[in-house]
Amino acid sequence: MMKRLLPLLFAFSCAGALAQTPPATSAPANDPLPRLIQERETLVRQYEEANAQRNSLFGNKRSKKDLEEVAEALKGIIRKDTEIVRAVQAATLRRTAAVVAENQQARQQITVAQTDQSSTRQRFYDLENQIQNLQLRDKQREKKLLDLQATADDATQARTTRELLAAGLAVLCAGLLWYVLRLRSRLATPVRRRK
Numbered sequence: 001m002m003k004r005l006l007p008l009l010f011a012f013s014c015a016g017a018l019a020q021t022p023p024a025t026s027a028p029a030n031d032p033l034p035r036l037i038q039e040r041e042t043l044v045r046q047y048e049e050a051n052a053q054r055n056s057l058f059g060n061k062r063s064k065k066d067l068e069e070v071a072e073a074l075k076g077i078i079r080k081d082t083e084i085v086r087a088v089q090a091a092t093l094r095r096t097a098a099v100v101a102e103n104q105q106a107r108q109q110i111t112v113a114q115t116d117q118s119s120t121r122q123r124f125y126d127l128e129n130q131i132q133n134l135q136l137r138d139k140q141r142e143k144k145l146l147d148l149q150a151t152a153d154d155a156t157q158a159r160t161t162r163e164l165l166a167a168g169l170a171v172l173c174a175g176l177l178w179y180v181l182r183l184r185s186r187l188a189t190p191v192r193r194r195k
Helices: 002-020 033-052 064-194
Strands: none
Touching: 033 064
């Protein structure tokens, strides 16, 4: 029972150690840990097979060769466990170095940000002043456009009034011309009869 729990407990401890590492950095493509864990699983299976062998010559008891195979399998598992522990330590060191580098970079960025804070604030005030100036110019331009639109509307209305007056006078002139022509034709008709 204890022999089956040992590999299981080791697997959980490795999984726990991996779960505690920050997920911000992904595992590199050449990470040896998955390969080592697979090799360890193969060694555990070999151990279980060697441990399950019984020699029928000795009344289903293990022979010396069987015990040697079990011992060799256990030694292989221990060696593989050592490799896994070293790989986990190396990965932890890499992650720690990455975190330290990120912290240093963050500190440098904070220092730069604090140094640039006053100039950024000044730029902000300058931009606010520019926005206010542009808004003032926009209002002035809008007022000019409204004044020009009112002038254009007045000019259009005056032109329309003149055009209507001209059209009315043209109609009146046409009516007068027609009336004069009609009167002439009436006056000219009796004179021809007399001749």
